[in-house]
Amino acid sequence: MSATLIDGKAISQQLLADVAAKVSQRSSEGKRAPCLAVVLIGSDAASAVYVNNKKKACEKVGIKSLSYEYGSDFTQEQLLALVDELNANDEVDGILVQLPLPAHLDVQQIIERIRPDKDVDGFHPYNVGRLAVKMPLMRPCTPRGVMIMLEQSGVDVMGKDVVIVGASNIVGRPQALEMLLARATVTVCHSKTKDLAAEVGRADIVVAGVGIPNFIKGEWVKPGAVVIDVGINRLDTGKLCGDVEFEIAKERASMITPVPGGVGPMTIATLMQNTLDACELHD
Numbered sequence: 001m002s003a004t005l006i007d008g009k010a011i012s013q014q015l016l017a018d019v020a021a022k023v024s025q026r027s028s029e030g031k032r033a034p035c036l037a038v039v040l041i042g043s044d045a046a047s048a049v050y051v052n053n054k055k056k057a058c059e060k061v062g063i064k065s066l067s068y069e070y071g072s073d074f075t076q077e078q079l080l081a082l083v084d085e086l087n088a089n090d091e092v093d094g095i096l097v098q099l100p101l102p103a104h105l106d107v108q109q110i111i112e113r114i115r116p117d118k119d120v121d122g123f124h125p126y127n128v129g130r131l132a133v134k135m136p137l138m139r140p141c142t143p144r145g146v147m148i149m150l151e152q153s154g155v156d157v158m159g160k161d162v163v164i165v166g167a168s169n170i171v172g173r174p175q176a177l178e179m180l181l182a183r184a185t186v187t188v189c190h191s192k193t194k195d196l197a198a199e200v201g202r203a204d205i206v207v208a209g210v211g212i213p214n215f216i217k218g219e220w221v222k223p224g225a226v227v228i229d230v231g232i233n234r235l236d237t238g239k240l241c242g243d244v245e246f247e248i249a250k251e252r253a254s255m256i257t258p259v260p261g262g263v264g265p266m267t268i269a270t271l272m273q274n275t276l277d278a279c280e281l282h283d
């Protein structure tokens, strides 16, 4: 058996089209376009690519984007002042500070300075807490994108055994909260997990977000399981690959996301949805 591929590109394009239609509807009602402020500090090459893609997506759906790019000598005080300015600007609906930040900056202090109703990344502890108590406001983009992807693929999460590999603030932890909200039975695995192969082997749905190429062995996957690979890793050959051994896993899974073309495009489309949601909060 070979798994059905979950086409993240197609699903994300549908989501972008839905957002574009709603933005256009706002305009016809005389309402302003949503506005996203994108902040990039330093010279991380991958971050520059991601930020560019975010700005391009804004353009595509009719969301206004404001760009703030500074060198790695930008100080904590300057960045806090910029966030304060964007918080106070009524034209700005969403503030996205691209991570990772240069090492001298205190990421958590910056995240906590962003107004929760403009925190389109959903990283502020207020938003994490809202998700934890089943009252989500702004939801982290990648985990929300995964839930949309599963729904659009006809995968019912309720009551399923979901195993998440990776406990990061950006993927694993909020993914666990999203899955709980959708009433799955959730296990979160990390570097101290005793028997990862056994945990993965009993999952109906596996979500991999560790950032290590081919870390999840294809033979661990339970026959018929759904595999969601959040990893985007660049090999020495220049080729992109996920966290899961794709070729072997796809012969066991019922559905699987490819890398590239799986979760990646969903993250940006979900960011557009979050920016629209934030704008509607500010109406």
Ligand code: GUN
Pocket: 096, 097, 098, 099, 100, 121, 141, 142, 170, 267
């Ligand atoms: N760096 C990698 N992923 C993300 C993300 O989702 N948001 C931000 N702000 N930075 C990131």
